[in-house]
Amino acid sequence: MAAITRDDLVAFYRGYYDARDAVVSMIGAISRERAQAIAEQLTRDLPAGGASRAIAPVVPPTNAIERRIEHPASQSHILIGQPALARGDPDFFPLLVGNYVLGGGGFVSRLYDEVREKRGLAYSVYSYFSPMLQPGPFTIGLQTQRGQTAVALGVVRETLARFLRDGPTEAELQAAKSNLVGGFALRIDSNRKILDNLATIGFYRLPLDYLDRWTARVEAVTLEQVRAAFARHVHADTLVTVVVGNGDAADGSVAPNPPAAPGAPAAPATTGGSVVR
Template identity: 60%
Template sequence: MNMQYIRKTLVTGLAVLTAGFLAFSTAAQAGVKIQKWQTSSGSEVYFVENHDLPIVDISINFAAGAARDTAQKSGVAGVTRYLMTLGAAGMTDEKIANKMADVGAILGGDFDADRAAFKLRTLSSEREKTQALDVFTKILQHPDFPEDVLAREKARIIAGLQESATQPESISSKAFMAALYGSHPYSLDESGEVDTVGRISRADLLDFYRQYYGAKGAVVAIIGDLSREQAAAVAESMTAGLPESAIKAPIPAVTLPTQPVEKRIAHPASQSHILLGYPGIKRGDPDLFPLYVGNYVLGGGGFVSRLTEEVREKRGLVYSVYSYFAPMAEAGPFQIGLQTKKDQAEDALKLVKETLDNFIKNGVTEAELKAAKANIIGGFPMRIDSNSKILDYLSMIGFYKLPLNYLDTYNSSVEKVTAAQIKDAFSRRLKPENFVTIIVGDPDAK
């Protein structure tokens, strides 16, 4: 039997098993039992044992997101995380990819303002698991940051940034975060800037890696076909060789705007792209569930939301309109977004503001509250119907230090929300008179 056939069989088998996770009954996922401990090197481990299928999912999270950049070196955090996967312990990016494909393993990851994460999905059989973990561990502990790969990726990132600078969605998002957060590190673009990315050197990546990829403070999440003892051994091996850097200071608190900001940006697009908002909440905030349930009614529930009903369905002023809270380590944004014809921009924006003001002033009706709860609770099983989704929750719970019973109490937390709590939370946390508003494609912009 040739190696190409073996490799194809393994990859296909893992794809089939991965798809099988979606077929789990919600009863099988009820009451997720999370075990927690600390490695000898100071990393926290969150583990869910599940032997239903021969697969293991692993994630390791570092406080090494874009908010750890500086304005002068914006982009270093993201390039560091990405290049770690493109050369390690003498292996080229091609060799890393081939060794993973050889055993049907999948390498992935996430990156945002707060954290940098690496993910691995592997079969739990000994040969496949051992080879995949060996490559994964080398990526974490011995990144090479090859000069030629750095030059190639810098050119690719710069080209992407230049392209983004012509797109109204990207322009509005970047302008919104800059206006909302000012000098706070959340204002920094996760991809960096053209000039700062162009200046990134291999030494910058090595310095960032040594400073922010230490074992202390790292969060390991594991779910799948392992025993507690096997999971502990995996976590120890992954973290023992990480840099010995100290736990970093928390991201600074966000200063709330004290006056409105409006920025109008010219663009040749036929539509206006409008964003408006205010700093929202942190992870673990006691107002999270009242704001989440309330926002489902306001603009998070799609076609059943107030904003869609008032601005799109009744008046036909927008192509789309939505709102959301994005909790982060510090106050993440509350954002309302809409797209409309340029000649309708002012009317649409005015109606959005009126709808929001009315919502904050009067709150939700009992009928709206009941429907929102039913939809949120009814949809919750789909949020934990696979090991990969549970892995993301384990990482979030660990990184943001949420209660271990977060998943078990999620639906009851939603059910407990009252109309009075929603009205109180929105009136305290959002100040429309101090909102940031960005209009890209404004016909009167200079």
């Protein structure tokens, strides 16, 4: 950060911000002609732009990495993750449904059940994918009392390893799909939410019928698709773990990463969004 100069920022702006790649989203009682005029007005001072410059993908780790940052807090803040998913990847919907079971479903997720309900190790624990043009992160996060960091990490890692090995049950899959489909209307129940989704469709070049087909694509997800998608995109043996807070013991030791799930491919993760992604 200290090495970044104004010239660096100007060069980045000129290289990536141009009218050709701009996406302008609008919603409301507006004609196409008026929308076109507004879009041209908003982008007229941007450079015309030439060939698009691709954003370099993040290089995925080849082994587990752990960083511990000491902080005089009463709790340890823990994030675990790795580059995982690009927005246009065909595994998007299987990962969306599977992650609802793992840690995206709040009170009904596996992580919540194992970490909070059964052991009381955290008030909240979650997982999510942040898909982008290049692989965005898969993340697991929680906070726990500093004296039980190792135990909490061990439970999270074991829960993830078991999910990668076995996937969801049929009952979990059906419940996840039902909840996602049932909540779809709440994802587009305001102009702002619809606008956010239109921006996502435009920026990531998704099909124009993306919202129309969203629930059907969720319903079509199978157990095998979830298992295969997680095996391709989440690798337990190359997770990055960051712990901010005091360690459990003088040596600051924590539980090691579990082995990769049996059958998971050794290839690195392949190469993000709004309310409905």
